[in-house]
Amino acid sequence: MSTTMWIILAIIVLVVIAYIICYNGLVQKRNQAQEFQSQIDVQLKRRTDLIPNLVETVKGYADHEKQTLADVVKLRNSVISADSLSEKVAADNKLTGALRQVFALAENYPDLKANQEFGKLMEELTNTENKVAYARQAYNSSVQYYNTATETFPRNIVSSIHHFRKMNFLEVPEADKQAPQVKF
Template sequence: MSLIIIVIVVIIVIVIGTIIHMYNNLVGLRNRVKNSYSQIDVQLKRRNDLIPNLVETVKGYASHEKGVLEEVTKARAGVMNASSIEEVSAADNQLTGALKTLFAVAESYPDLKANTNFKELQNELSETEDKIAYSRQFYNDVVLKYNNSCQQFPSNILARLFGFKEETFFEAPETEKAVPKVEF
């Protein structure tokens, strides 16, 4: 009789230990998702801090390109005011497009391209864009692990029971997914 009780107690301890482990794993993954998203925020803020300096530098050389400068400023404000992952992603994509237009305009101004301040800002923005891309990739990797834990048996039972919700991936806009047409 006592052997049966010991076996039952051991099984109960193993089950409880497994549940605690799965729960802690879900919490850890959810926190990694939040942390990785905040790393994207850090890089977006860094880029947003660089943009006013870039716009001011370009203004001095390309004052008649007012529409482009306003678009960059408007897109920057959109990123700063976005709150959800979807809003940040959309606003960030709009800002990236506006910056591409700004750099294309800068190509028409040799003096601007030669300006050391502009070159430094352009290099810093390029480095920041690389960091943003890496942060997005890391975020998506963490979201994948977390979402897998929320969907796979048996942790999906605990995820539903304790209200763990799947997270959204950071996705590129459809315009950037299209294959570019190259002509010679």
């Protein structure tokens, strides 16, 4: 073989290796984003599993608050039955508002506030809220890395050939973007 053939062969090998590296990198970034999406589902499931215990604990103290508790259960079920991630997040945002009302009940019922089971459940839900927030942030970060990879050269060529599609960020609803008002 001539030197020219060796050079052409080396170039072809380098192009194939670069192509494989680009493809594998895109798959890795897509899978990481899907993993974080799954983590959101896991944390939302954990949260919905805690809610029946919270509702039962509150029921004994706040008998006339049945509508608030019924709303929490209804919203919990809407999170469970949601099909897409965006539907789950929207339902979860509504559930967060309803849970704030339940936590506010503790202020009106000193015995409830002192109940150890209620305290444990509130702590668990707070920890889960933090985990959901982290999972959402991690998901958006991984989506940003993935989308950047699919749009930059030379990976954009590989991504278009293999139909890697842009992923959507989780967005905060407009109502949640407003700063809470604190009044003294």
